Amino acid sequence: MVIITHKLNEVMEISDRVTVLRKGKSIETLNTKDVKVSQLIELVVGKKVDLSISKDIIEEKTEILKMDDVTVLDPEGKNALEDVSFELCTHEILGVAGVANSGQKELCEAIAGLIKVNKGRIFFDEQNIVGKTPREIIRLGIRMGFIPEDRLGMGLVASMDIVHNIILKDYQNQPGIVLRRGPCIEKAKRIVQELDIQTPGITTPVKKLSGGNIQKVLLGREIDSSPRVLITAYPVRGLDIGASYKIYDLLNEQKKKGVAVIFVGEDLDVLMDLCDRIMVLCHGKVTGIVDPEKVTKDDIGLLMTGHSMEEIEADKKEGELDD
Amino acid sequence: MTNPIRITKRADLSRRNEILIRLLAVVLSIVCAGLALMIMGLDPIKIFSSIIEGCAGTELRIKQTIVKAIPLTIASLGIIVAFKMNFWNIGAEGQITMGAFGATLVALNVPPTTPTAVTLLLMFICAVICGAIWAFIPAIFKAKLGTNETIFTLMMNYVAIKFVTYLQYGPWIDPNGGGFPRIAQFTENCILPSVLGVNIGWIFAIICVVLVYLFINHTKTGYEITVVGQSYETARYAGMNISKIIVIAMLISGGLCGTVGMIQASAVEKTLVATIANGYGFTAIITAWLSKLNPITCVFICVAFAALIQGGAYIQIALGVSSAVSSVVQGLILFFVLGSEFFIQYKVSLKHKDKEVA
Amino acid sequence: MTAFLASCVVAGIPLLFATVGELITEKSGNLNLGVEGMMLMGAVMGFLVSYNTSNPYFTILAAVLAGAGGALIYAFLTVSLRANQVVTGLTLTIFGTGFAKFLGQPYLGSAVPGNVSEFFAKTSIPVLGDIPFIGPIFFQQDKFTYLAYIMCAIAAVYMYKTRIGLNLKAVGENTSAADASGINVKLYKYVHILIGGALCGLGGAYLSIIRIPIWQEDVVNGRGWIAVALVIFVAWNPIKAFFGAILFGGLSIMGMKLQVLGLDFSQYLFDMIPYVATIIIVVFSTHKKKKESQPPQDLGNNYFREER
Numbered sequence: 001m002v003i004i005t006h007k008l009n010e011v012m013e014i015s016d017r018v019t020v021l022r023k024g025k026s027i028e029t030l031n032t033k034d035v036k037v038s039q040l041i042e043l044v045v046g047k048k049v050d051l052s053i054s055k056d057i058i059e060e061k062t063e064i065l066k067m068d069d070v071t072v073l074d075p076e077g078k079n080a081l082e083d084v085s086f087e088l089c090t091h092e093i094l095g096v097a098g099v100a101n102s103g104q105k106e107l108c109e110a111i112a113g114l115i116k117v118n119k120g121r122i123f124f125d126e127q128n129i130v131g132k133t134p135r136e137i138i139r140l141g142i143r144m145g146f147i148p149e150d151r152l153g154m155g156l157v158a159s160m161d162i163v164h165n166i167i168l169k170d171y172q173n174q175p176g177i178v179l180r181r182g183p184c185i186e187k188a189k190r191i192v193q194e195l196d197i198q199t200p201g202i203t204t205p206v207k208k209l210s211g212g213n214i215q216k217v218l219l220g221r222e223i224d225s226s227p228r229v230l231i232t233a234y235p236v237r238g239l240d241i242g243a244s245y246k247i248y249d250l251l252n253e254q255k256k257k258g259v260a261v262i263f264v265g266e267d268l269d270v271l272m273d274l275c276d277r278i279m280v281l282c283h284g285k286v287t288g289i290v291d292p293e294k295v296t297k298d299d300i301g302l303l304m305t306g307h308s309m310e311e312i313e314a315d316k317k318e319g320e321l322d323d
Numbered sequence: 324m325t326n327p328i329r330i331t332k333r334a335d336l337s338r339r340n341e342i343l344i345r346l347l348a349v350v351l352s353i354v355c356a357g358l359a360l361m362i363m364g365l366d367p368i369k370i371f372s373s374i375i376e377g378c379a380g381t382e383l384r385i386k387q388t389i390v391k392a393i394p395l396t397i398a399s400l401g402i403i404v405a406f407k408m409n410f411w412n413i414g415a416e417g418q419i420t421m422g423a424f425g426a427t428l429v430a431l432n433v434p435p436t437t438p439t440a441v442t443l444l445l446m447f448i449c450a451v452i453c454g455a456i457w458a459f460i461p462a463i464f465k466a467k468l469g470t471n472e473t474i475f476t477l478m479m480n481y482v483a484i485k486f487v488t489y490l491q492y493g494p495w496i497d498p499n500g501g502g503f504p505r506i507a508q509f510t511e512n513c514i515l516p517s518v519l520g521v522n523i524g525w526i527f528a529i530i531c532v533v534l535v536y537l538f539i540n541h542t543k544t545g546y547e548i549t550v551v552g553q554s555y556e557t558a559r560y561a562g563m564n565i566s567k568i569i570v571i572a573m574l575i576s577g578g579l580c581g582t583v584g585m586i587q588a589s590a591v592e593k594t595l596v597a598t599i600a601n602g603y604g605f606t607a608i609i610t611a612w613l614s615k616l617n618p619i620t621c622v623f624i625c626v627a628f629a630a631l632i633q634g635g636a637y638i639q640i641a642l643g644v645s646s647a648v649s650s651v652v653q654g655l656i657l658f659f660v661l662g663s664e665f666f667i668q669y670k671v672s673l674k675h676k677d678k679e680v681a
Numbered sequence: 682m683t684a685f686l687a688s689c690v691v692a693g694i695p696l697l698f699a700t701v702g703e704l705i706t707e708k709s710g711n712l713n714l715g716v717e718g719m720m721l722m723g724a725v726m727g728f729l730v731s732y733n734t735s736n737p738y739f740t741i742l743a744a745v746l747a748g749a750g751g752a753l754i755y756a757f758l759t760v761s762l763r764a765n766q767v768v769t770g771l772t773l774t775i776f777g778t779g780f781a782k783f784l785g786q787p788y789l790g791s792a793v794p795g796n797v798s799e800f801f802a803k804t805s806i807p808v809l810g811d812i813p814f815i816g817p818i819f820f821q822q823d824k825f826t827y828l829a830y831i832m833c834a835i836a837a838v839y840m841y842k843t844r845i846g847l848n849l850k851a852v853g854e855n856t857s858a859a860d861a862s863g864i865n866v867k868l869y870k871y872v873h874i875l876i877g878g879a880l881c882g883l884g885g886a887y888l889s890i891i892r893i894p895i896w897q898e899d900v901v902n903g904r905g906w907i908a909v910a911l912v913i914f915v916a917w918n919p920i921k922a923f924f925g926a927i928l929f930g931g932l933s934i935m936g937m938k939l940q941v942l943g944l945d946f947s948q949y950l951f952d953m954i955p956y957v958a959t960i961i962i963v964v965f966s967t968h969k970k971k972k973e974s975q976p977p978q979d980l981g982n983n984y985f986r987e988e989r
Contacts (some may be wrong), residue, residue: 650775665762
């Protein structure tokens with residue numbers, strides 16, 4: 001049996017031997033039991049990387065976004081989100097966990113004003129933004145960044161270069177009918193430099209860049225507008241481990257600056273390490289908002305499959321009694 | 324797998340090689356056409372030289388070529404705007420026809436004493452509106468319901484052509500035409516003036532080229548159209564009003580085609596006929612595509628095609644060979660150029676067997 | 682009335698050939714807008730061979746080969762060289778129109794040889810031809826028409842009842858899945874585009890041999906586009922195509938028949954109906970999302986395995 005994955009934990013758990021591929025070349029084949037995760041990572045990335053995700057708990061939090069009883073219907077008329085309520089504060093990363101298609105996409109798009117909210121309210125600084133288009137939201141002076149799941153198909157225009165992808169978020173604020181590229185060229189240069197984006201130039205179509213660099217372009221654009229809320233949906237999907245940690249660092253940096261970050265993720269280890277709180281979705285409903293310091297991965301797994309925190313607590317107590 | 328041919332996407336191909344491949348395709352197609360003519364028992368050298376003579380041999384013939392390049396260029400520009408948005412406007416033929424209808428509607432109803440400038444302006448406005456309406460109908464359905472525009476616009480062509488045929492044979496038949504199914508000739512004040520011996524349409528064409536170029540590359544709406552053409556999701560993400568953009572782009576596209584109808588009715592036919600679009604709407608799709616949606620390149624390609632059309636018309640008279648030869652040659656050139664795109668985008672090489680093991 | 686319906690059938694047969702041809706092509710996921718061109722190629726080659734050999738079998742063969750030949754150019758460009766389907770199809774129409782005009786020019790006004798016309802002459806099918814009402818409409822036609830019936834029936838059985846037909850559907854619906862399941866996608870596309878072209882060629886030949894047995898340049902006269910419309914109108918179903926073709930064929934002669942009856946309706950308004958009807962169908966089918974009236978999912982998309 002051959003399994004191809006970028007999740008090293010899976011490799012460690014189920015494989016007997018492991019071959020590391022990098023840039024189309026086979027680097028090394030090892031017996032899994034003889035190798036440590038950190039060694040593997042080094043082979044995958046090609047250099048030593050710092051593998052710790054730092055988490056600074058910052059006390060001075062203020063509420064910035066509040067979702068109140070939000071329901072969103074999918075095209076077939078079923079509930080994609082059902083009575084979702086939560087608050088989001090500055091200086092925090094709120095993780096969102098759940099089985100794929102549990103309403104994560106709709107959650108992000110509802111906040112960004114991209115889909116119709118059928119019921120409920122979303123407050124941004126006490127202002128209800130439900131029913132407003134993205135342009136109206138911008139006009140209210142609400143700065144929001146959104147890294148959608150589909151980077152090339154939604155967040156960026158694959159065939160356009162970095163400059164024209166930067167313009168995407170900028171042009172609507174330009175006066176008149178003429179498209180001004182000048183300011184965006186400067187911005188593109190700055191983002192390439194600040195995020196260390198590997199590209200032949202700012203006029204290279206973004207689809208020709210590597211996944212990590214594509215994501216940096218997108219993230220760079222979104223944080224350049226100094227957002228107060230940053231929504232990220234699976235921002236490290238498909239990226240190699242080095243690029244992933246770079247993204248985590250960038251998100252942490254934003255959090256320190258006071259940005260309220262939503263991180264939709266699939267790797268529970270990362271969610272536990274990175275996030276201040278984790279909200280778990282199941283079939284569009286919130287099954288729990290938990291502090292990763294106080295629960296286990298198994299608990300989150302149970303929440304993801306529709307159990308409530310009370311059930312889990314009760315089960316635990318029962319287990320203790322049985323002992 | 325046993326397939327010995329390996330196809331890979333080219334990373335980069337220099338501009339020079341790209342042009343070289345295209346030129347090679349054109350040369351090959353001409354050789355191929357020559358061989359076909361030889362099999363038919365015709366002298367290809369004589370035919371080709373006659374085509375060149377026919378389109379550029381005398382001043383008059385050059386003018387004729389330009390007259391044919393005008394509708395082709397403006398219609399291509401209209402199509403470029405739609406194609407930029409990835410909207411398959413196959414309806415240029417109908418939009419041209421309706422533009423001509425709009426111009427004629429004015430021409431047949433203004434008193435002959437109206438000043439030329441006024442009539443022409445009215446005709447122009449009416450032509451643009453009619454062409455734009457014909458494009459608006461499929462556009463609004465696409466924008467609101469997601470209706471497939473390829474088939475819709477294609478069908479709209481024939482609705483327009485049959486409608487004008489109906490007028491030509493019915494309500495608009497020239498009472499002084501002796502029962503011959505035709506619409507009355509335009510009066511003097513409805514005819515576009517000539518500049519340097521060619522109808523003023525060529526100036527329109529140049530203006531349109533510049534305007535469309537600026538529109539696509541240097542306006543916010545032009546940028547929006549390009550983004551919508553690449554991905555609806557991205558456009559939605561950026562907060563664009565996709566429906567509005569589709570409608571605007573198609574109004575421009577149809578308006579440009581309507582202008583073509585006006586020029587053809589007023590300056591070329593000097594009346595309305597059902598065949599007023601004369602296939603230009605279809606040829607323009609191909610020229611637009613070949614120009615890679617670049618308005619400047621498009622001019623050169625359209626002039627080349629106009630030369631072929633004009634040359635074909637000439638050999639009919641000069642050699643008695645069917646003008647259809649030029650359609651055949653056109654078709655062959657297109658086939659080869661369409662095929663050559665593949666070699667520009669992909670590299671074809673033989674697989675090395677040893678690499679198969681891994 | 683029966684006479685009128687019988688002439689609707691005659692008017693519908695060329696549409697039936699071309700519609701079933703285009704339908705099969707589209708089922709493989711390729712939209713070929715070269716129907717008009719392929720019909721003209723079939724029409725001119727059928728006529729030429731018929732005129733020069735007086736052999737009805739060669740006539741049919743020539744039409745088949747001409748239509749398939751046009752389709753081969755299209756298939757090579759779109760399937761092997763991945764050229765844009767719409768542009769290639771339109772080019773094929775330009776090419777086919779020129780081809781027919783050019784080859785046919787010396788024959789303008791010439792008639793189909795008598796023995797070929799005789800071969801295809803109207804014959805009543807025993808038993809079936811004697812059924813009241815139905816018989817005179819459907820079964821007292823020329824032999825070419827019976828060929829169309831047989832072709833249509835075979836196409837229906839082929840598409841719905843055979844393994845290959847089901848695979849064909851898979852190719853058009855989801856090309857990459859079909860490829861992954863081991864279907865030879867390229868071969869399927871080639872074969873069905875060629876079959877489609879051959880049928881369009883037959884439709885053209887019906888026009889130049891039976892319908893108007895004197896060569897004229899505009900013999901096809903836009904029927905190729907009606908066929909493209911019909912494919913949508915009949916929702917990619919060969920059985921429905923049979924009735925759709927007769928309906929649209931009927932519309933194309935309606936005005937003239939009414940004029941004979943003394944009613945003054947312009948034929949050109951009737952000529953608009955097929956196109957308008959198709960537009961309405963296109964609008965409703967996208968709106969209703971009814972599964973079986975939808976075009977094949979991958980229609981119009983070229984397939985590149987590497988970009989899967």
